[in-house]
Amino acid sequence: MRRRARVAAGGVGPLGLGVATLWLSLIVLLPLAAIVAKSLDGGVAGLWDAISAPVAWKTLRLTLVISVIVTVLNAGFGTLIAWVLVRDEFPGKGFVNALIDLPFALPTIVASIVLLALIGDNSPIGLNLAATHTAIGIALLFVTLPFVVRSVQPVLLELDREAEEAAASLGASNPVIFRRVILPAIAPALISGAGLAFARAVGEYGSVVLISGNIPGNQVASQFIADRIETDRPATAAAMAVALLVITFVVLLVMRLFGSWSQRHEG
């Protein structure tokens, strides 16, 4: 049995590596390859034409602009909520903490119905935002809230309070301490959470589908894809899907690079 490769301590060996690669290929790479192949039915030029067609382009732009705004807002407020949950004591903190995860757990279509009931045609608060960009934004704010809170919270918990005290003893005011000591420490988590929130916002379907009214001009990319499938234009759907795929992948890649860059200095 001398030919059998020795497995280094802690390693998984060739079999483990093979299984992992196979699984990743079957579950992730194969479907992605299929969609990319589909989008290239009309060649690269066909793909470009499909994306740059006015309606497709407008949809993609709307999706990205709203996603960016939503991500920035949730980065700010998510950090604030995480801060309050970590640093402040108040009655009902456990309840609030559990509430944060609700958008994760709730089926997104339920979120859509809830929002429709609240800010739809028969709004009890007299705020009819159905079929507006704002409504889409609110739906996306709702579903992406947990990302930043949940990635920043554990980092805030582990934060070196003494570093803040050291900064204070050196004369730094509270805003300066936040900007120069706390923010750099939570930045990787913040960016990672924001990246996930953005990726989720770009691809969100369920929570938006009812409240957006699903009318052309107020559709997000995922609705556009569903619409093109229903009207039997799979190549256009595939083109939009590939656009989302590339954008999401680039965002996640940049996030990872930033994460490993900033991790080098952590002791």
Next chain:
Amino acid sequence: MTAISAIDVNKHYGDFAALDNVSIEIPDGSLTALLGPSGSGKSTLLRVISGLEVPDTGRVLIAGEDVTALTPQKRGIGFVFQHYAAFKHMTVRDNVAFGLKIRKRPKAEISARVDELLEIVGLAGFQRRYPSQLSGGQRQRMALARALAVEPKVLLLDEPFGALDAKVREDLRTWLRRLHDEVHVTTVLVTHDQEEAMDVADRIAVLNAGRIEQIGSPRELYEEPANDFVMSFLGPVATLGGKLVRPHDLVVSLRQIEDAVPVTVERVVHLGFEVRISLRDADGEELSAQTTRGEAARLDLSEGQQVFVRPGHPAFDADVAAPAA
């Protein structure tokens, strides 16, 4: 002149009195150690002086100015923490420059001052490194340079060597002493290690249960302890006839002498120059006597042997030094 005064300071955490009406004066240019077991209030006192902790009642004066109502930012202090409190995302150079940048000093001045400080703490070659690339001792020296950069009126060190291993701790101790002789900034050092306090400080305040038991020079505290607590905290003690005695102040004799108590030899441990003799008295209480190699050779003790001990000093005790009859 007095650099720091704490006057009638009280600090409670719930029912626990961390500081119980503590007053202390710290002379200008001194290196004072606050020494005590954990929970004695020594760190709390230091943090009250720094402004990081707000006392329930009492006042704090730094350089004659009442700073009780001031935040740490405005007190002109330098503070060093046990676990370095390094700014991990900044280089050594940026860490040290932090306080000066906040004070918006000219770039050239900051640069020159940082160079000078890195030189003093022996980190001149490390300025581009990040704290994670430094050893514990180097990190703490960086923290000291950072605190000194803003030219504080007082330097406050909270168990600065507590996280380091024994060898590094001893080196840094000597280094701090030399640094203090060079820089002359009034320094308060919190420690639970009596040897560290005796080695570094020129004054020691012994704290226990939120109160100051005694303040004095290391020698005063060792030779004239105000009470049993100070005596037992500042060095090894043996109990003889209900009284505390230093093990090296015990005379061991082979024959019955005046005031001596009969004891049994349990163990004789040779520690180089020093020889430690473990003894047990008639009530079964253990005590330990310390003697020299020569004296131990003369006594030639064996385990289980009955001998007699009394407080005193062998060198001045002709009666005992005479060979047993």
